[in-house]
Every structure is written in C-alpha cells, then in structure tokens.
Amino acid sequence: MEVKEIERIMEKYDADRTDVLGMLMDIQEKERYLPREALRHLSEKLSVPLTRLYNMATFYEALSLKPLGRHQIHVCMGTACHVRGAARILDKLESSLSIKPGEVTPDLNFGLKTVNCVGACALGPVVQVNGEYHGNMSALKVERMLKRYSEADKEKTE
Amino acid sequence: MSRLNSVGELEKLRAEILEKRDSGRPCITTCLGTGCHAYASQDVYNALAEEISSRGLTGKVDLRGTGCHGFCEQGPIVVIFPGEICYCRVQPEDAADIVALTVLENKVIDRLLYEDPVSGQKYERESEIPFYKNQDRLILGQNRLIDPQNIEDYFALGGYKALAKALAEMTPEDVLEEVKKANLRGRGGGGFPAGVKWETTRQAPEKEKYVIVNADEGDPGAYMDRSLLEGNPHLVLEGLILGAYAIGAAKGFVYVRQEYPLAVKNLTLAVQQAEEHGLLGDDILGSGFDFSVSIKRGAGAFVSGESSALVSAIEGQVGEPRPKHINTAISGLWGKPTNLNNVETWANVPYIIERGAGWFNSTGNEQNKGTKIFSLVGKVNNTGLVEVPMGTPLRKIIDDIGGGIPGDKRFKAVQTGGPSGGCIPEQYLDTPVDFDRLKELGSMMGSGGMIIMDEDNCMVDVAKYFMHFLKDESCGKCTSCREGTKRMYEILDAITRGEGREGDLELLEEIAWVTENASLCALGSTAANPVLSTLRYFRDEYEAHIKEKRCPAKVCKALIRFTIDPEKCDGCGRCKRNCPEGAITGELKSPMTIDSSLCSRCGICREVCHLDAVTAE
Ligand SMILES: Cc1cc2nc3c(=O)[nH]c(=O)nc-3n(C[C@H](O)[C@H](O)[C@H](O)COP(=O)(O)O)c2cc1C
Numbered sequence: 001m002e003v004k005e006i007e008r009i010m011e012k013y014d015a016d017r018t019d020v021l022g023m024l025m026d027i028q029e030k031e032r033y034l035p036r037e038a039l040r041h042l043s044e045k046l047s048v049p050l051t052r053l054y055n056m057a058t059f060y061e062a063l064s065l066k067p068l069g070r071h072q073i074h075v076c077m078g079t080a081c082h083v084r085g086a087a088r089i090l091d092k093l094e095s096s097l098s099i100k101p102g103e104v105t106p107d108l109n110f111g112l113k114t115v116n117c118v119g120a121c122a123l124g125p126v127v128q129v130n131g132e133y134h135g136n137m138s139a140l141k142v143e144r145m146l147k148r149y150s151e152a153d154k155e156k157t158e
Numbered sequence: 159m160s161r162l163n164s165v166g167e168l169e170k171l172r173a174e175i176l177e178k179r180d181s182g183r184p185c186i187t188t189c190l191g192t193g194c195h196a197y198a199s200q201d202v203y204n205a206l207a208e209e210i211s212s213r214g215l216t217g218k219v220d221l222r223g224t225g226c227h228g229f230c231e232q233g234p235i236v237v238i239f240p241g242e243i244c245y246c247r248v249q250p251e252d253a254a255d256i257v258a259l260t261v262l263e264n265k266v267i268d269r270l271l272y273e274d275p276v277s278g279q280k281y282e283r284e285s286e287i288p289f290y291k292n293q294d295r296l297i298l299g300q301n302r303l304i305d306p307q308n309i310e311d312y313f314a315l316g317g318y319k320a321l322a323k324a325l326a327e328m329t330p331e332d333v334l335e336e337v338k339k340a341n342l343r344g345r346g347g348g349g350f351p352a353g354v355k356w357e358t359t360r361q362a363p364e365k366e367k368y369v370i371v372n373a374d375e376g377d378p379g380a381y382m383d384r385s386l387l388e389g390n391p392h393l394v395l396e397g398l399i400l401g402a403y404a405i406g407a408a409k410g411f412v413y414v415r416q417e418y419p420l421a422v423k424n425l426t427l428a429v430q431q432a433e434e435h436g437l438l439g440d441d442i443l444g445s446g447f448d449f450s451v452s453i454k455r456g457a458g459a460f461v462s463g464e465s466s467a468l469v470s471a472i473e474g475q476v477g478e479p480r481p482k483h484i485n486t487a488i489s490g491l492w493g494k495p496t497n498l499n500n501v502e503t504w505a506n507v508p509y510i511i512e513r514g515a516g517w518f519n520s521t522g523n524e525q526n527k528g529t530k531i532f533s534l535v536g537k538v539n540n541t542g543l544v545e546v547p548m549g550t551p552l553r554k555i556i557d558d559i560g561g562g563i564p565g566d567k568r569f570k571a572v573q574t575g576g577p578s579g580g581c582i583p584e585q586y587l588d589t590p591v592d593f594d595r596l597k598e599l600g601s602m603m604g605s606g607g608m609i610i611m612d613e614d615n616c617m618v619d620v621a622k623y624f625m626h627f628l629k630d631e632s633c634g635k636c637t638s639c640r641e642g643t644k645r646m647y648e649i650l651d652a653i654t655r656g657e658g659r660e661g662d663l664e665l666l667e668e669i670a671w672v673t674e675n676a677s678l679c680a681l682g683s684t685a686a687n688p689v690l691s692t693l694r695y696f697r698d699e700y701e702a703h704i705k706e707k708r709c710p711a712k713v714c715k716a717l718i719r720f721t722i723d724p725e726k727c728d729g730c731g732r733c734k735r736n737c738p739e740g741a742i743t744g745e746l747k748s749p750m751t752i753d754s755s756l757c758s759r760c761g762i763c764r765e766v767c768h769l770d771a772v773t774a775e
C-alpha cells in the first residue's frame with residue numbers, strides 16, 4: 001500500500017487518533033487486509049502503540065491481517081438463520097470451495113467467513129457476497145450463486 | 159437550503175412543504191430497506207421511474223423510495239397512495255401494470271396482492287393485512303411514508319415539532335421531568351428507566367457531558383435498530399437532541415455497526431441535513447442551545463455494544479468492557495458524565511415530548527409503558543418487524559401477527575433476549591411480554607429478538623449455538639466468562655455428538671452459576687441463560703441425548719442417519735446428482751440408497767427431494 005494512500009485516509013479523519021478504527025476499516029476496504037507497513041505507518045504518525053493496532057486487528061471481525069478473497073462470502077450464522085438451516089449452507093460452501101471459514105481459495109477468488117447476523121433475518125438463511133444479500137438460501141442456490149460470480153469474472157477478463 | 163433561525167421559521171417551512179404536497183396526487187412508494195433491497199427492489203423502483211417518465215406522468219405521479227415497512231419476507235413491497243393499495247413480491251415487469259392499471263385507472267391487480275398463507279384470503283390495503291392490523295406502529299409507522307434521505311418528508315409528518323416545542327416552551331428540567339414521568343425504559347436490553355439515567359448524568363458535577371446512541375445491535379437475529387436508522391434517521395436524531403438538551407450535553411455520538419452500510423449512509427445524510435437547517439450545530443433554532451453529533455463505525459464485536467466497552471471504542475481504544483465501579487452516567491467518555499441509550503429508546507423521546515407523558519402512559523401495562531419492536535423470525539409464517547404495546551401476550555404476536563408456524567409443524571419454543579436470553583416453551587405463551595415477566599421465565603427482553611422454533615429444532619443444539627457465539631465473543635478479560643463459556647460449549651458439543659455423560663447436566667449448572675456470579679459485564683453474567691432456560695424447560699431432550707444417544711428433533715448429525723423410503727422414491731436422481739459426498743447410489747427410475755458410511759448428513763438430499771422420500775432417523 002502506498003504511503004500517499006495511507007496519508008489520504010488519515011487526513012479524512014483529521015489524523016485524529018480516536019478515529020483509528022475508522023482508518024483501519026478504510027484500509028481494510030481498500031486492500032482487503034491490513035498490510036504490515038500500513039499499520040507501522042499509522043502507529044508512527046498517530047503515536048498509537050503498534051500492539052494496540054494489532055489488538056484491534058485481531059479483536060474486530062471486520063479486520064483481517066491476511067488478504068481476503070476478491071469475492072468475500074459471508075455466511076450468516078445468526079440465530080434466525082441458524083434455526084432455518086444456516087449450517088447446511090455453510091457445509092455446502094465449504095465443500096464446493098474446498099475451504100474452511102476464515103480461508104481463501106488458492107486463486108484468492110473466493111473467501112469464506114461466518115458472521116453473526118447481517119440484519120436481514122426475515123430472509124434467512126442469508127449469504128452476503130461483496131456486500132450483496134442472497135436470501136432464503138438453499139444448497140442448490142449456493143451452486144448457482146457461485147457459478148454466477150465465476151462467470152461474471154470470466155466475462156470481465158474476456 | 160437556508161438555516162432556520164427560529165421555531166417560527168421551522169413552522170413556516172413546514173407549511174410551505176405541506177402546501178407543495180397535494181395529498182390527492184398519486185404516490186407510489188417502494189421499500190428500499192435492506193430486506194426488500196435484497197429482493198432487488200431498486201430494480202422495481204427504477205422500472206417504476208422509467209414507466210412514469212415514459213408515460214409523461216412526471217410531476218403528476220410521485221415516486222418515493224422508503225425505509226423498511228417491516229414485512230420483509232413479502233418484499234419487494236410497493237404501496238400506492240392515496241388508496242394504500244399494497245403489492246407484495248413485485249418484480250420490475252409489474253411496473254407497467256401498476257402505473258397503467260392501479261395509478262391511472264384505480265384498478266387493483268389481483269396477482270400482486272398479499273394472500274394469507276393460512277386462510278387464502280387476499281388483502282388490498284396494507285393496514286388490513288393481519289400482520290399489520292394487529293400491531294401498534296408508533297415508532298415504526300412513519301418508515302413507510304418517508305424517504306429517509308429527504309428531511310422534507312420528515313418535516314411533512316411533523317418532524318422536529320417536539321424539538322421546537324422543547325426549545326420554545328420547556329426548560330431542560332421540564333424535558334427531563336416529562337421523560338421521567340413517561341417511565342420510558344431502555345429498549346437496549348436492561349429496561350433501566352431512561353429518565354433516571356438522564357438525571358444522574360445531568361446532575362453529575364462535571365460540566366462537559368456526552369450523549370450516545372447505541373446502534374451496535376449485536377443480538378444475532380434482531381434488526382429493528384437497523385430499520386429505524388435506515389428508514390427514519392431524523393426521528394432518532396431528534397430524540398438525541400432532546401436528550402442532550404435535557405442533560406446539558408454539547409456533543410453526541412452515534413456508534414453504528416459497520417455491517418449496516420445503508421444505516422451509516424442515511425444517518426450521515428440526516429446529520430448533514432439537520433446541520434444545514436440549523437437543527438444541529440450552534441444556537442439551534444435560535445435558542446442558544448449548541449449541540450453537534452459525530453458518527454462512529456463499529457467493526458463487528460458483540461461485546462462492544464456493552465456500555466463501558468462502547469465508550470472505550472469511541473475513545474479509540476479496543477472496545478472491551480471495563481470495571482464499572484463508577485457508572486458511565488457519571489464517568490464515561492474521557493471520564494466525563496455520559497448518557498447512553500439504545501436507538502429505539504431515543505426514537506420514543508420525540509413522541510413523549512410532543513404528546514406528553516400521559517399519552518405515552520396510555521399504552522402498555524403498569525411497569526412497562528409504550529410499545530416495543532420485535533424482530534419476529536425463524537419458524538413463523540410472517541417474518542418481519544413487529545411493534546406492539548408492552549404486555550402483549552406472546553401468543554398474539556406469534557399467531558395473530560406471525561400467522562403461526564409454517565407447514566403442519568408444532569411450535570416448540572420462542573427464544574427472546576438474544577444470547578443473554580432464554581427459550582420459552584408453549585405453556586407460557588399467554589405470558590404478557592414485558593421486561594419483568596420475561597425475566598421471571600428465565601429469559602430476557604433483550605433488544606427484541608424473537609426467534610420461533612418448531613419441532614424440528616433441537617434445544618440442546620440451540621443452547622450449543624448460543625454458547626458457541628458467546629465463547630467467541632467473550633473478550634476474555636474475566637476467567638469465569640472466558641473459561642466458563644468455553645467449558646459449557648465443550649460439554650454441550652459432546653452431548654450433541656453422543657458423548658454426553660452422567661453428571662454433565664449438574665456440571666453445566668455448576669459452571670453456569672460461577673459464570674453468572676463472577677463475571678464483570680452482562681455478557682458473562684447472563685451467558686448461562688440459554689443453557690439454564692433450556693435445561694429448565696427441555697431437560698428431557700438433554701437426557702435423550704445423554705442416556706439414549708438420541709436427538710428427538712433429528713438435528714444433531716452424529717445421532718441421526720438419513721435413509722430413502724423406497725416406497726416414495728421415484729428414482730429421479732436429483733439427490734444422487736447433488737450429494738457432495740457421492741454417498742447415494744442407484745439406477746435412474748429405481749429407488750436410490752444412501753451409504754451411511756460416506757454420508758456427511760448435510761441434508762442436501764432431503765432439501766432437493768421433490769417427494770419427501772428422504773427421512774432422518
Ligand atoms: C455484551 C453486551 C452487548 C450489548 N449490546 C448492545 C447493543 O448492541 N445495543 C444496545 O442498544 N445495547 C446493548 N447492550 C446493552 C448496553 O450495555 C446498554 O445497557 C444499553 O445500550 C443502554 O441503553 P438503554 O437504556 O436505552 O437500553 C449490550 C450489553 C452487553 C452486556
């Protein structure tokens with residue numbers, strides 16, 4: 001990540017260190033993870049101990065020290081989705097992608113993660129991909145959904 | 159837009175807006191809340207916009223994108239005024255008919271009407287639909303009428319009248335008194351009287367004070383705060399400004415979870431608009447009262463919704479709870495007196511100030527006034543957001559509003575209060591829902607999650623589910639919470655794997671007691687509720703797992719086996735094609751069989767079978 005970019009994010013928050021979490025989230029959004037240099041740079045410029053930044057990076061669900069997938073799949077494991085069979089959806093995703101939650105496919109195309117409630121409980125079970133909601137999921141729909149995202153990629157590269 | 163410098167100017171603007179609006183002009187509203195959005199309601203909105211302009215109706219027909227109506231499961235929802243004709247599951251292709259028939263010819267399109275899944279009856283008007291008819295939508299009601307990105311819509315419905323009244327006619331003490339008289343109890347979980355908390359902060363010696371909106375909404379399975387922030391952000395802001403006035407705070411924060419991007423967006427816009435109109439900032443409405451608001455995003459940590467943790471998070475620390483020898487009301491943000499309330503609590507305040515405590519007290523029961531929003535989800539026909547007077551019996555919410563349990567399944571339990579709550583069985587369904595009664599039953603009101611479970615849900619699995627959640631979300635500061643939740647989870651997990659032993663239930667109860675009593679914050683002190691309440695009401699289910707190695711609900715994978723009924727199977731091969739383990743064999747057109755040693759019990763075969771031939775035993 002370029003220093004210029006980090007500086008720009010810091011400026012957005014007037015380099016106010018109480019907003020360090022907001023800065024981390026912005027970096028996460030841009031880079032899909034928190035690069036070590038970025039954390040060092042923030043720590044130095046804001047005089048926030050590096051350990052605190054790592055503490056935050058590991059404490060909050062939304063932050064990651066490893067790159068996430070280009071298509072980041074969040075399977076809702078909230079209560080409403082759980083009672084409607086979210087575990088089955090997760091099983092299906094795990095076997096289709098051959099990865100476990102928290103992992104990324106070797107080509108970095110898909111990342112899989114479980115989350116606790118994305119606030120669309122009436123549509124459960126819910127899967128969120130790149131922020132888009134897919135409601136009333138079934139194992140069959142998972143297959144179709146994955147295909148759609150892979151095909152969209154192919155079209156883009158062609 | 160120019161600044162409003164007095165109450166008079168606000169009222170003048172309101173009159174102008176109302177004059178511009180001709181209530182007879184047709185208006186099509188489309189829900190753009192998160193639920194409907196997931197069903198592509200934006201496409202429906204665009205198709206309607208296109209249809210209106212291509213027919214040259216621009217200016218003659220209004221189109222409005224609103225917040226969540228609450229009946230998310232029927233989305234995308236479109237309501238056409240003035241007739242209030244409600245269409246469900248609308249697709250972009252329906253736009254032409256809606257404009258041509260309903261708007262121009264006043265004809266109702268039968269295929270788009272809501273049809274009651276039980277009685278088969280169809281309903282034309284939104285308010286006639288049983289889901290809505292049996293509710294009392296004081297707080298949520300405006301959502302369907304307002305474009306949340308347009309402050310004029312809020313003004314048109316009387317928005318900021320309460321603030322104008324307070325600033326013009328009431329002292330801060332009067333506002334505080336009114337909220338105290340209203341006996342408004344916090345909607346975020348504990349039910350603590352808001353007025354009493356406000357007074358503590360107001361009377362704390364330090365001059366600098368803060369107010370906070372807790373919009374972290376961590377309860378997995380609840381989304382009412384989201385709908386309010388997304389659908390009517392000015393209502394929450396107005397409540398916050400009133401609170402700040404009563405308490406004497408000049409600065410406020412809204413802490414919103416990052417998982418709610420639309421809420422962050424609409425709220426940010428609302429703050430900007432309120433600033434431009436002089437409703438936030440210096441000298442609000444020329445009264446001399448200064449107050450500003452900042453928005454902070456949370457990054458996904460349940461425990462950060464706890465008051466002291468949230469204060470730490472806003473300060474830029476890690477959002478973990480701290481010991482509360484001194485309450486945050488006295489020593490909160492940067493050591494200053496800080497009053498924190500839940501989104502829904504704040505949303506009640508404008509109504510209390512505008513209509514008075516007496517009016518507010520006319521709804522609810524003795525100790526619990528006003529309404530409460532519940533997120534009615536799980537195994538129930540009508541899922542969505544439900545607002546009812548405090549003290550409404552559970553049965554009314556589940557049967558009359560929720561339309562009962564889908565299929566011919568039997569109701570088993572309702573889980574309230576989120577991870578700190580408990581499961582309530584059928585014999586208590588006539589209990590009025592309020593803070594105190596739910597506690598007596600070993601559950602909690604919590605923030606209003608209400609998850610319905612039927613005979614296919616295993617109560618040990620549910621307890622395990624919550625313990626898994628809590629063990630992950632425990633920040634780990636207190637040994638009792640960190641270790642207690644983990645050990646309880648391990649025991650529950652073993653029970654669901656068929657490895658439960660005699661004495662496990664007693665051990666669970668013992669650990670539960672320690673966790674409850676030795677933990678710092680409410681995460682730990684209530685963590686045992688899901689276990690204790692299921693043990694209290696469903697002990698036989700635990701025992702079946704331990705003694706008979708049997709899961710009565712047929713959920714726990716290690717204790718069940720899938721088989722295909724050869725009588726029912728027509729050999730279509732769907733299950734075989736979809737089985738991820740390759741465990742299903744058989745010739746097409748003849749019955750299939752499952753090899754139990756390969757089967758991972760994922761249940762996909764059961765899901766895809768069109769003849770219901772796959773059974774678990
Ligand atoms: C672990 C934990 C998580 C909490 N999460 C929330 C939350 O997401 N939203 C909320 O309003 N209150 C939450 N609370 C309750 C708050 O601590 C606090 O009581 C509440 O926000 C006060 O507002 P009220 O009086 O208006 O209810 C949580 C409490 C605990 C212990």
Ligand code: FES
Pocket residue numbers: 076077078079080081082116117118119120121122124126378379380
């Ligand atoms: S529980 Fe899955 S969206 Fe709320």
